[in-house]
Amino acid sequence: MQPIPLVSQPADERDYQLFRAANGVLCLLIHDPAATQASAVVQVAAGSHAEPDDLPGLAHLLEHMLFMGSRRWPEPGSFPARVAEWGGRFNASTAPQATTFFCAVSPQGLEPCLAHLTDMLAAPLFAAEQVEQERRVIDAEFHTRLADDAIHAQAVLATQVNPAHPLSRFSAGNADSLAGDATVLAERLRQWHAIHYRAGSMALVLHGPQGADQLQAMAKSCAAQLPAGRAPEPYAQPLFAAEQLPRQIDWQGRSGQPEWVLLYPLSDCAVHGSPARWLCDWLNSPAPAGALGYLRERGLLDELHASLESDVGGQALLRIALQVADTEPHQVLAGLDGWLQAMPREDPAHWPQAARLALAQTAFDLGPQGDMLDSCRRYAERLLTLPADQVLDVAGVSLGTLGMPEWQRLVGQLAPSNRLLLQRLPRLSGGDVCAHTATRWQARALPCSAAPSANLAGRLGPCLGPLAEAPKGLRWSSVAPGLRLHRFAPASGAWRTRLAWCWADAGATVAERRWLQACWSLQSEALQQWGERVGIQMQWSLAPGQLVLDVSSPPPLLPAFMRELVQHLQAPPAVSQLALIERRSRRWAQQEQDALPAWRLLQTLQQERSPSTLRLRDPLALWQRLCAQAQVIWLKPDGWPEAERSLLAKLMLNLCPALMRPFTWQCPLPQLQPGQLLVTEVSSKHTDRAQLLYLPAEDDSLQQAACWRLLHHRLADPFFAELRTRQQLGYWVVARLHRRAGRPGLLLLVQSPDRSQRCIESAVERFLQQSLEGLAALPADQLQAQATHLSQLLEQQRQHPQQGFEAQWEDCLWQREDQLAAEQQALLKLTAAQWGAFVRRLPHSARWRLLSRQAGAD
Structure with a gap:
């Protein structure tokens, strides 16, 4: 095992070591003395884009087949049974450029589960009868996925990209694309596996409380069983053919809600680089100068989410998903174009780059937060795509500052002539039909109309502001009978807390609580984005009779963040926000109605019987009533500073005066009677x-x-x-x-x-x-x-x-x-x-x- 130096490591309790095995496997080993579970992730640099043209879905079928028996453990399904024996969980996924296998088990189970996983990867059996069975499973999965708009959107996009690019192919797989004799198909699987599942194209990440020597021994044993060599490098093809853009595609989705997705192909773009990070930050920011905030202020859209997807050869695809207000498409595009025209003139030297790098350094020093299996999966992906000194640097400390030339080079590609607009509609008459998915679509020209440049003068403050200084304040109130408080000793690593606002005797219907969730999620939106920069994750959800807030954070940051968050909820929503809040609430309700049948049944199982529609006569009065009647259940970790606890108590009492009354909430779900x-x-x-x-x-x-x-x-x-x-x-x-x-x-x-x-x-x-x-x-x-x-x-x-x-x-x-x-x-x-x-x-x-x-x- 050849050690690879890591320039810097997080300042947490973990020890990170990077090695390259003799046959080429990259191994990241994370010794975590406080870990109560161990994780193993193997990533292979081959996915659906590497499939042969005549067998779409072969990579997906191979992923399934690796669980159907191997040389040492020939019994199908024996790996899930082994993981269950050690109280764990496992899964696998096939992406365009990679396939990932992972499990998390009790520490004692890491070695036997890794040995089993390694044998699956190195010596699968490909029995013809199992190939036939899993082909049927793939087909059933495909038909189930037809209820999800994501597969239809992908099918429509495939009709528009360069036919020579693998993105133009059907990748999910079904009985038709994988048709033929099962014995012949098994041989094709064996051949494809031998080409692509090579040690030089694999990364292994191990995390657990085992000592560094023990982790290294496990990694060395795993690597030794994998065949040496590298898979062939993918050949770069342009994402779109010449003269293909600009274009608009209307397509018929299963959802009852329209949605727009703008796609911009980008060249010479590193998706983890500083220009790409700043671009996504500015696009997603609700601040006055961010694209989301700028367009919201003009009433052009409700939501915007921008993300970058990497491709080979330095290409990337910028995806901007839009939830529009009641406006015409050309108005939204004109507003976005005006913002995009203004941004290349804004010198990054005037941005708060030092503050952003300080946030990144804080996040890096604190180390990965939350589920370590998720962090290990991110590390595995980065091992195969980034230099060694950037593998651990998820926050972006090593990227440094951004200069004007590289910023203009990137943003200059976001021209009206270089985009594809995909518009999902509930109904579409006529048009073409996608192969396999039968998705209906229709192409039309997308005009490149001139738009006035946005005036961002005086608006370019930080995308995300820092937390305020913690003020000195009152002691914890001893009289809050409407607050049910439960303390617990937190595990090492991130702290987690949960607040549930509760209403007694059906005091708040599902629809009313969903409206309040939309209100409070909007009020805390900017703070949530700030928190994500330093490893803080927050999520709002509904539970029977409750509106629930979950927050996970590095321990030093959680108390002040919670105080700041509850402070943001104190004021009633601004009148200008009411229409957005109502639309967001309606959209969430529609998403529940549009969910897959199994999800609809699970929702119903946990839903109390209350009106599902909201009659919103006086939104501000509704906000006041819901806050006035709510009581709180709070699960908090021990170690909360007394001053911060006092401040948070005062804020909660100000927000919910019913905390001064005895706690009265009871679960609104009725019990089933014996024999019923x-x-x-x-x-x-x-x-x-x-x-x-x-x-x-x-x-x-x-x-x-x-x-x-x-x-x-x-x-x-x-x-x-x-x-x-x-x-x-x-x-x-x-x-x-x-x-x-x-x-x-x-x-x-x-x-x-x-x-x-x-x-x-x-x-x-x-x-x-x-x-x-x-x-x-x-x-x-x-x-x-x-x-x-x-x-x-x-x-x-x-x-x-x-x-x-x-x-x-x-x-x-x-x-x-x-x-x-x-x-x-x-x-x-x-x-x-x-x-x-x-x-x-x-x-x-x-x-x-x-x-x-x-x-x-x-």
């Missing part, structure tokens, strides 16, 4: 059928919790194997332990593109009946062994930062004391008689069957 059968049809606009069967516990006792957890453990893998793998009912098949209104239960979900509801119901019922017969006869020694194993997995959950946090929240919500630890003990005490009685009662338990029904169908 509830059937609910849920409207969906998609043709896929989905069915969800939910079996709830009779009560919330520890014995019930232990039994339901063991039931899920026994049924989850067989349910997937039987209904998805063997019966091929659909791509989305899952059995999940699910808590509803504080009680556990079992959720069985199937979404199918081609099976009837009766077929799905029969398959689920047959599986349950056959399974219960075997479960009732579970020998006492097996029961004890599995209960002990489950107890150990629960201990791993308690130690895992994310799972442990969710368990703490459940304890806070339902006022329990360390439920996971109590369930551990209940599992160890579970007797064969108790388990037998539980299984015998299951056929007579309450059942809630939810069915998707296509909107408008009889």
Whole structure:
């Protein structure tokens, strides 16, 4: 293993080492003494763009086939079983230029899981019968994805790019694109794998509490099993043919909402470079001089999200997604063009570059935050695309300052003559149809009209402002009975906190809470962007009877950030923002209606019955009422500075005076009664059928919790194997332990593109009946062994930062004391008689069957 020097490392508790193995594998090893889980990521520099022209989807099929047996472990599905044995999770993904495999497990499971993953990558079997089976799975996945507009947008874009560019090809794969004899297809898979899965085109990232020597030994063993050499370099083709742009494409989507996407091909553009970062920052900024803020102020659009996608040969594709207000397209484009014309004249020397670099340095020193598996995946991607000194520098410290020539060189390419506009419409008559997806589209000219340049004089403040100094303030109020406060000892690394604003007795409908979410998310938008620069992540969401805010942050920054955030929520929304807030709220509601059938069923399972539409007569009065009646549940880490806690308490009392009254919130979800059968049809606009069967516990006792957890453990893998793998009912098949209104239960979900509801119901019922017969006869020694194993997995959950946090929240919500630890003990005490009685009662338990029904169908 040849060490590669890292110029600098984050100033956290972790030790980062980079090596190149003798056969070329790049290995980043992260020793983290405080880690409670270990992660392994392998990235291969080959994806759908490297496929042969005659077999679109081959890379995707190969990704599936690597899980279908290898030389040392020939049994299909044995890797998921191994990961589950160590209380972990895994997945894989095929992108245009890379394929990624990853898992996160308990530290003791890293070595055996990495050995298994390595064998999958190095020596897959490609049995013809498994190829045939996974081809059907790929086809089912493709038909399920047809309900998602993303695959249709990609298909439409493919019709417009240079036909010689691989982006013009169909990459998802289906039964038609992968047709032919399974034996021949297996041989093509074997050949493609031998060409592209070479050590010199792979990166490995390992993270865990193991010592540096132990991690290095694991990496060396993994690398030694991979074949030496490099895959052929991709050949750069221009993204668009000459004279192809400008152009507008209208296409018919599944969503009921229109959307515009502007695409600009860029040359000589490093997507991680300083010019590209500043361009995306200025485009996304709601500040007065940012494109979003500038166009919002003129009432031209509601939302803008800009991102850059890399391509080979220094090319990139700038994607600007727009949610427009009630304006004509030419007005929005003219406004954006005016802003783009003004920006090349703005000298970056006058921008707050020093402040931005200071933020980047802070973020770098603090180290990666949140789920380390996500950070390891980012590092793996960077290993194959960036110099060694930039691999760890996600924040951009090493990029330095931006000069005028390179800024003008980049922004000068954003001309009206160099863009493609994709407009999604709910309806489209006539036009062409995409192969495979049958997406309807129509091309027309996109005029290059002259637009007046924007006047940005005096507006070019920072994209993102710094946090204010923490003022001195009051002590924590001792009288706040409407605040339910739960403290917990945080895991090492990032701190996380959750606030839930609650309303008693249906005091705020779902629609009203969604409107308030739109209001508060808009008011905190600029602060959220600032936080992302230093590793702070925040998310608003709705839960039964609640509006929930999650914030994850480096510990030194969280208290001041939360105080600043609640300060932003104090003032009522400005009158000029009300129309935007209402449109954002309506759009979110429409997105829920447009969701895939399985998601619609999951939403319904967790939704209280309240009006779904909002009659907005007086928005400011609604804001005042919702704030006046809200009470708060707060899960906070220990170690919060007293001064910051006092300031935050005062701000929360100012915002929600009901905190002075006794806490009165109760979960609005009704409980199902024993023996009750509830059937609910849920409207969906998609043709896929989905069915969800939910079996709830009779009560919330520890014995019930232990039994339901063991039931899920026994049924989850067989349910997937039987209904998805063997019966091929659909791509989305899952059995999940699910808590509803504080009680556990079992959720069985199937979404199918081609099976009837009766077929799905029969398959689920047959599986349950056959399974219960075997479960009732579970020998006492097996029961004890599995209960002990489950107890150990629960201990791993308690130690895992994310799972442990969710368990703490459940304890806070339902006022329990360390439920996971109590369930551990209940599992160890579970007797064969108790388990037998539980299984015998299951056929007579309450059942809630939810069915998707296509909107408008009889």
